[in-house]
Amino acid sequence: MSSLRLDVVTIFPEYLSPLDLSLIGKARRDGLLDLHVHDLRDFTHDRHRTVDDSPYGGGAGMVMKPGPWAEALEHVVAQGSAGGAEGDGDGDGAAAADSAAAGARVPTLIVPGPGGEPFTQQIARELADEAWLAFACGRYEGIDERVYEWAGERMPVRVLSLGDYVLNGGEVAVLAMVEAVARLLPGVIGNAESLVEESHEDGLLEYPVYTKPAEWDGRAVPDVLLGGNHRAIAEWRHEQRLQRTAERRPDLLPPTAVSTVLADLEERVATPADAPDLQILTRACWAPEFARYGMFSAGEEDLETVRTGIQEWDTRVWRRDGQLLASVRVRPHPTQESTWQIGRLMVAPYLQGRGLGRELLSYAESLAPDDVRTLWLNTGAKSTENLRLYKKAGYRVRPGEGEFPGTVDLTKRRSAASLPA
Incomplete structure (x- = not known):
């Protein structure tokens, strides 16, 4: 079984340590995920290991410099194409250029950012079919725009957003995206059937779930779940998914569902x-x-x-x-x-x-x-x-x-x- 290679470039490598925990950590130990974390500061050449500078045109904040990013991404491409262990980075630029010229495999580069397309369950499934993903964790006011252009000439680039809000950096988004993608890989989730009826898998939210005891704090489990009629349970769950989606996320309802509601009025x-x-x-x-x-x-x-x-x-x-x-x-x-x-x-x-x-x-x-x-x-x-x-x-x-x-x-x-x- 082939593994999914993940490379993450960040100025805070320790931020990615939660990926050693729970099912994702187990998937790494089982060889289902091949994760490599790279410190962007390792690709600087001054004694202060500087990765940012003031923006042209003025304004608040700092912008991440293009040079370190280009060297870091060249290193990622060279190491991943070679399939070897982490090296010291010597000659990475030439190796990356040779790989691109020869048509060798390259990663899909994911850049988390509030200006990107919304990250959805469908996109998670698309990325789970990839063999190699690289993540660029921006900070400050963002990455110099020329890096996107430079990278786009060498590999597919996607800017993805977790939602309409701003985070301090891309690391939190990477944690969320990696978990969303990795759990879809065969063997990561013990019971694969549990993935079928989850929220967003077919555009609807998940139905409410219950466990023992059947009555708690004066609140009873719906009778339909206790009767053993699997067809009735399936119908009830589908209706609950439609109702919950209409109440919480009406924007997710397909037009056919809306038309059905209107016809019943x-x-x-x-x-x-x-x-x-x-x-x-x-x-x-x-x-x-x-x-x-x-x-x-x-x-x-x-x-x-x-x-x-x-x-x-x-x-x-x-x-x-x-x-x-x-x-x-x-x-x-x-x-x-x-x-x-x-x-x-x-x-x-x-x-x-x-x-x-x-x-x-x-x-x-x-x-x-x-x-x-x-x-x-x-x-x-x-x-x-x-x-x-x-x-x-x-x-x-x-x-x-x-x-x-x-x-x-x-x-x-x-x-x-x-x-x-």
Whole structure:
């Protein structure tokens, strides 16, 4: 069984010591992983072992110098191509150039950084199929950009990001990536079946898991898991994965899953009996706006105000199993002739970001009578997500302040093609 070679270049070699622990450490001892850690400072030529300097153009921080990185990566390529033990580095540059010229194998270079493509389970699987990976751990303000160009002429280079945040260096990211990749190698995980239903393996999050005792602190394990009906258990787990993904990571849901949710919704005209649920949905949708922009007070509307709104507007609600998931209201504008007013377009927070708002907007537009020529709506002046949705749908912001303080009005001319036949 061939092993995966990993080379890591860093100014803090001791940072990688956790890779000696747990299953990854065992994989190294079993010969499944061939890990080599290189100190970037070994490739400097001054008594202070300097790896950084001030940035051209000014600015805060320091930038990692290209020279040490080029020598370190040449050393990695030469040692890995030769397949030997770590040497003293003499002649590495020539060996690396000869290897590249001869078409010899080279590593895929991974550079962790917040400006890279998101590191996902799919990418982990792609990297697990590689024979050789090298990691460059940047520090300070980053690595001189010319190193990426230089390395790209000699080996594949991928800049990968753990997420939308900044770390002090690449070492933490390397620890995470190496573990994510290495555990996919045959023989690293004892029970390979445990990899199949994990979070992100098929785009969904993992279902909740339980162990003994069957009841703890007044909380019972779901009955379906105790009955021994494997088909029922599989169906329950799949439903739990869909539900958990919708609640926590709706961006991961495939379009087919969203369409299924929409098809199951019951749509009807709201009545005063819907007021309590509409009040809750309004608060849930307004709370983020209030927190971000201080514009709307999530608790400013009492039930009587909500009931009045139901009477003054044609309000539509969408429910599933009795739960209110979405709503929008429309009416002829009270002061502007031939204008259709659209308001309170709301989607339950855990379903947002999946295109439901755009569908509701189209539906609200379709309810306009034949004589309507202008579509009108209002949103917060700083509500970037709403503004993006409305502008993409063809609405334009009108000059000046909107109908309410801190808001803007948007309008769209109703085209002849959109009128009922």
